[in-house]
Amino acid sequence: MAQFQLADRLAKLPPYLFAEIDRIKAQVAARGVDIISLGIGDPDMPTPDFIIEAMKKAVEKPVNHAYPSYVGMLSYREAVADWYKRRFNADLDPKSEVVSLIGSKEGIAHFPLAFINPGDLVLVCTPNYPVYNIATEFAGGIVKFVPLTEDNSFLPDLDAIDEETWTKAKAIFVNYPNNPTAAMADMAFYEKLIKIAKQYNVIVVHDTAYTEIYYNEDNRPLSIMSVPGGKDVAIEFHSLSKTYNMTGWRVGMAVGNPQLVAGLGKIKENVDSGVFQAVQEAGIVAMRDGDPFTAELRKIYKQRRDIMIAALRKAGIHCNVPESTFYIWCRVPQGYTSSEFVTKVLQETGVVITPGNGFGTPGEGYFRISLTVNDARLEEAVSRIVKL
Ligand code: PLP
Incomplete structure (x- = not known):
């Protein structure tokens, strides 16, 4: 052989x-x-019955059997924008600031291909979901790990990153609520991160897979999209996986800066053909009725x-x-x-x-x-x- x-x-x-x-x-x-x-x-x-019932109806519609749109049906992207408004009071333009994903892992894995050239420096806060560094390396980027330690409540010590590193860095991956440490980030952290990212022109890649799994109504996880300036520098990856027990359905979204969203959309146009429309329709129902x-x-x-x-x-x-x-x-x-x-x-x-x-x-x-x-x-x- x-x-x-x-x-x-x-x-x-x-x-x-x-x-x-x-x-x-x-x-x-x-x-x-x-x-x-x-x-x-x-x-x-x-997955709860109301989502399964929506899926059953959607799967019977011939219109849903064709190739979907690469970036997602407009109705799905509108549902994402509505959900972000309701949950985070964040304003998103569904036409330019939202793209559907085949689960957030797919989007995270493809994102570096859109913005990272071989040799570019990318900061990855660690311990971390391994896709951040692996996808960066697949794109030819060079990963510099930023440690998350208990002393700093498992937040990156942004002041400890030197000027040269910030100057060279193309992007930083952050994830709150964090897997695996379960740490959360507050408004002050995001404000500081946005300020530095603007100063050095660094893309903030925020992974929010767990924002809906929280236990204190007075301390709900934030979206960077609800922080002033967040949309200037950040793309945020979220999905329906953990929120509605839908890990197997493969449906998520990236939202944020329109250039970053469009760049990811362009990669997706070339490597996949979008999310099955019936799944998107079920996702719309999940986001609308799932609270x-x-x-x-x-x-x-x-x-x-x-x-x-x-x-x-x-x-x-x-x-x-x-x-x-x-x-x-x-x-x-x-x-x-x-x-x-x-x-x-x-x-x-x-x-x-x-x-x-x-x-x-x-x-x-x-x-x-x-x-x-x-x-x-x-x-x-x-x-x-x-x-x-
Ligand atoms: N991000 C984090 C931190 C995760 O733990 C996971 C899955 O476990 C994902 C992203 C990917 O989730 P999905 O692709 O199902 O949206």
Whole structure:
């Protein structure tokens, strides 16, 4: 058989960290242990019926069977703008400041192709969703990681980035509410970021996949689009995945600066053909009628969070109580690395958690718990962890 070499851009990617966990998981499962996964960021509950019913109707319409528009149906983009107005009081022009995405991952992965030339410097706040640095590298960009540390509430220390770096940087990736740390950013942070980005002409790429998973009505996550000047420098990636349990549907949006949105649209025009229109129609219904559903969803995650936090406290594990996302970011007990601790928990309890270093070097010394199993499974996981 012929031998084919992977392209350098793929071959040089670091080994898949979770492969080792998968291997141990298989060993533990082979011993007959019932594995509970608190490792993945995929909601465990189904998409609500009202969205499924909308989809059923939409899928029967022949007009929806053709190629969709690359940038999304105008009605979908209008629904996005309406939702942004209602949720964030942000004004968006649906014609030029919104583009549909096949899930936000698709847009994030394609964005660097539109604005990053080989050799360009891109800042990536880390620990992070790995698509930011991988997509940058695929485009030929050079990644400089900006650490998010507990001392600075897992926000980048913008003052610690030197003038030369800011001058060279083409873009900065930020993500709040943050995966994996569950940190949130306040208005003052965004104002400062926008000011610096304007000064040095740096694109702000903001990932807001988790804005609707929050637990304190008085401290709701922000969109950079609602901050004065945000639209001058930023593009924001959001999706219906976590808000309406729609991860499998692949539907999201990028919004913001019209040049940035158009640049991404131009890449998309050349590499994909948009989101299935029936999915867009179901998405319109989700955004229009979905607030009560999401309010209930938050209650469920909040209850899970409280169960898990109580157990972690009992077990003497340090963690902050997250006010958003369905993740808990905890310090590993002294004497362990992230990988050692995660391996021990998996081998001795059958519970899968994620090592913090899998999200970047500053994640070493931490692990992430996902609250994406039902109460009974969570209680079971908790009792095993407390016993350990
Ligand atoms: N951004 C973050 C931080 C995520 O954790 C995820 C998925 O887990 C995504 C983006 C992508 O979500 P989707 O492509 O489903 O919109």
